[in-house]
Amino acid sequence: MRRGPFRDGAFSSALHEPRTAVVLGRWLGAALLVCFLTGLISHVLQDPPGPLSGLLPARPVNGYRVTQGLHVISGLAAVPLAGAKLWTVYPRLFEWPPARSATHALERLGIAVLVAAVLLELFTGLLNTLQWYPWPFPFRQTHYWVGWLATGGLLVHIAAKAPLIAGNWRRPQVRVPGRRAFLTSVAAAVGAVTLTTAGQTVPWLRTLNLLAPRRPDLGPQGLPVNRTAAQAGTVAVPATWRLRVDGPRPYELTLDELAQLPQHEAVLPIACVEGWSASARWGGVRVADLLARAGAPAGSALRVTSLETDGPYRVMEMPAQYAEDPLTLLALRVNGETLDADHGFPARIIAPNRPGVLQTKWVARLEVVR
Structure with a gap:
């Protein structure tokens, strides 16, 4: 018993x-x-x-x-x-x-x-x-x-x-x-x-929203940040920064040269795996235009490399359907302002229907992947 x-x-x-x-x-x-x-x-x-x-x-x-x-x-x-x-x-x-x-x-x-x-x-x-x-x-x-x-x-x-x-x-x-x-x-x-x-x-x-760990309207430029520039080791962007685009016709662009290309805007959300999300108005250059200038064949995928020194998402692969979408931008601005360092200055990726960890910040290189 x-x-x-x-x-x-x-x-x-x-x-x-x-x-x-x-x-x-x-x-x-x-x-x-x-x-x-x-x-x-x-x-x-x-x-x-x-x-x-x-x-x-x-x-x-x-x-x-x-x-x-x-x-x-x-x-x-x-x-x-x-x-x-x-x-x-x-x-x-x-x-x-x-x-x-x-x-x-x-x-x-x-x-x-x-x-x-x-x-x-x-x-x-x-x-x-x-x-x-x-x-x-x-x-x-x-x-x-x-x-x-x-x-x-x-x-x-x-x-x-x-x-x-x-x-x-x-x-x-x-x-x-x-x-x-x-x-x-x-x-x-x-x-x-x-x-x-x-x-x-x-x-x-x-x-x-009293108990959630994030408020989607709090952070630099009104957007939350998961990984800051200090955490990524990208606080000081080199004055010699160039965007490298590799493909059949590789080239490099300075930030001023990027700003002189045709600019586009898109309202897209940042949605993170932790459950928070927030929409913003992003401005920059269409990724499809950058790849076309590099001679990328139709249906090409994209590999994006960040300036951050390490981390599991320093290099990101983007399938062709995202790279060719007209809403996918190499963003230089958010809500009409130059990107804050914590949001990826000098340039970041923003694409529709993608997890936030794949919206690469501090972009240094785009590479055409066939």
């Missing part, structure tokens, strides 16, 4: 029951599914598999802004949902005996893997929004593969519990005291988290 706080009958709340768990499971499952699918989009856009590279769409302009915003919003909403779901079912962790058969042992092992993967995914994702990485492993790759593990574990769990889920899917005839109040409280908590954080992506919620 078990004694102490985990003895039989110690968990007296009537809410530790299947119907409450199923309702919360539906909500949590929907949040995790949205988070997983939008996370896949983000991963493919940042690191496209070879065959998909030429198929990624440059439109809609705000595509990545929407999908990554949904990714972070659904991930944050899943945090209180996961807590409530675990509270509802945690007495089952103390079942006795721990395993009644080999099948039961495998089922419990699968649940342990699922819970660990979901908690790790939500924990690392939350800290990524704060740009805090207190672990030794690479965030993006780990987050990606743990997402697959959590989703696979969730599908196996649903299959194993299908009869129980089906039996409690519809509203039961027997009312459990406190269930409606508990579910209402959970929904209110999810709503509060969403309303006070989604403003970093959703403009009309900006006045409620």
Whole structure:
């Protein structure tokens, strides 16, 4: 017989029951599914598999802004949902005996893997929004593969519990005291988290943006900055700076010569993996015009090299559909002002439907890639 706080009958709340768990499971499952699918989009856009590279769409302009915003919003909403779901079912962790058969042992092992993967995914994702990485492993790759593990574990769990889920899917005839109040409280908590954080992506919620790590309207020239010029080691741009464009007809341009080329403007968002986004009016030279001057054949991709001394995105690959899009600019100005050093002076890339980490700042070289 078990004694102490985990003895039989110690968990007296009537809410530790299947119907409450199923309702919360539906909500949590929907949040995790949205988070997983939008996370896949983000991963493919940042690191496209070879065959998909030429198929990624440059439109809609705000595509990545929407999908990554949904990714972070659904991930944050899943945090209180996961807590409530675990509270509802945690007495089952103390079942006795721990395993009644080999099948039961495998089922419990699968649940342990699922819970660990979901908690790790939500924990690392939350800290990524704060740009805090207190672990030794690479965030993006780990987050990606743990997402697959959590989703696979969730599908196996649903299959194993299908009869129980089906039996409690519809509203039961027997009312459990406190269930409606508990579910209402959970929904209110999810709503509060969403309303006070989604403003970093959703403009009309900006006045409620109390808990999000970023305000999209704060920063140099009214835009946030993730990586400053000081952090990138590009505070002092050489007076001899030239833009090098390599292709069949390579050439170099000074900043004054760039300013004398035909100038264009585009209203495009900066959308970052942390979930924040902000639109601005960018001005500069079309990348397609620079590549055409270098003799780039139609359908050429682009390699962009930054002045920053190191970093995983110092060199960026841009598929042809982005390089040839008329909205893709080598930007020299933002909102009518010369670029601030933290926004990429003397020149940066801005393109539609691209993650912020691929909007390379402090550009030194463009290279035609066939």
